[in-house]
Amino acid sequence: MAEQRSKSNKKFMVLSAIGIIMVVDHHTFTALNIFGDYIPYNSFFMPMFVFISGYFNKVNGDTHLPAYLWKKVKTLLIPYAGITVAVFIIQQLMDLYKTGAIERLPSGYLLYILERVITAGSPFALVTPMWFVITLFFTLTVYAVLKKLLSKYWNSFAALPVFVALQLIAVYISKTLQPETIHYYLVLLKVMFFLPFLELGIIYRDRLEKRHTGLSGGGKLGVLVILLLINMIRTMYLPAAYDVAFDSLDEMAGFTSPYIVTPLISSVVGILFWLTMVDILGRMFYDSRFVNFLSANTFWVMGFHIMFYNVLNCILMMINDCIIALPYFDEEAFRETEWYYWEISPNFKLAYLVIGVLGPLGLKYIYEKIKKKIEKEF
DSSP states (O other): OOSOOOOSOHHHHHHHHHHHHHHHHHTTTOSSOTTTTTSOGGGTHHHHHHHHHHHTOOOOTTOOHHHHHHHHIIIIIHHHHHHHHHHHHHHHHHHHHHHSSOOOOOTTHHHHHHHHHHTTSOSSGGGGGGHHHHHHHHHHHHHHHHHHHTTTTOOHHHHHHHHHHHHHHHHHHHHHSOHHHHGGGHHHHHHHHHHHHHHHHHHIIIIIHHHHHTSOHHHHHHHHHHHHHHHHHHHHTSSSGGGGSOOOGGGTOOOOSSOTTHHHHHHHHHHHHHHHHHHHHGGGGTTOHHHHHHHHTHHHHHHHHHHHHHHHHHHHHHHHHHTOOOTTOOHHHHHHOTTOOOOSOGGGHHHHHHHHHHHHHHHHHHHHHHHHHHHHHO
16 A cells, blocks of 8 residues: 555546545535535545455455465554554654744653554544544454354445345434443444445456446446436435535445435445546556656555644744734644644645645655665665
């Protein structure tokens, strides 16, 4: 997920690059909003990442579970810990600049952090998107154990309805019970929510991809139109148009639709829409080194982009204090929250988007250069 390499599956390379741009764009309150008025980001983009993981999932009866799980620890949990520690250190330095002091950590802070990691999935605001890494690890683990134990009887088309039922139960519980009631069951509920998309990725790879890719250009355009019409009709039957989306999956919250099946339908529509879009237009990016590098380092972008928003704000604060007063830049608001944005113009959100993508990629590029130099020395 994070290593630098040339990806051979160009379609999914482009799809994962689009997905991470959507994550960053969503956290800038949609500077680009790519088709977001028709297919809202929050109606599919995190399930799409699980779908992509499912597409590449090769677990079967011959899988050596300890080796598989250790690989996931190395590729998910260890980088998660490394990025979280790095961001925490940088956050302390930024807080020192913002407030003139580093706040002393309260008693029991480490236990609080551990609780946040195993429930919501992220220990503090600057790494909020990293909740997905913890959820993905447990989803892949549960799926691998189930498929290994039941390998003699496993059938994706039999497993999918079971996973769908589990997801509907998870959404129902999340909509019905109070947040404090489900707090310590968040990981379980999120695994139940994401399992269908893992299986759908496998089904697409094994049974549907050739048919989907083999559609004519007109057939693919027809698919896009049908999917847009489906979402248009759905919004007519929901209390609010944005009910097709769902916010705050880290806390299993934001399911505003009265129908528990809404997240599943929304996700399938969004994933299929962008799979088809990439099939039509993605080839122009197949040879792009930037898209390949972005796709290979989605982990870094997910972990560092909010930190880089705050780096930009620190630069703006320095300009405001030392060079020229910036209109509408609210230093007090910036000191109080990591989610502050300079609202000088709606177009300035693009600056946050650019630094949110290029900042982490530049950091990874420097990291790779230093790593190679150290390896040559030793």
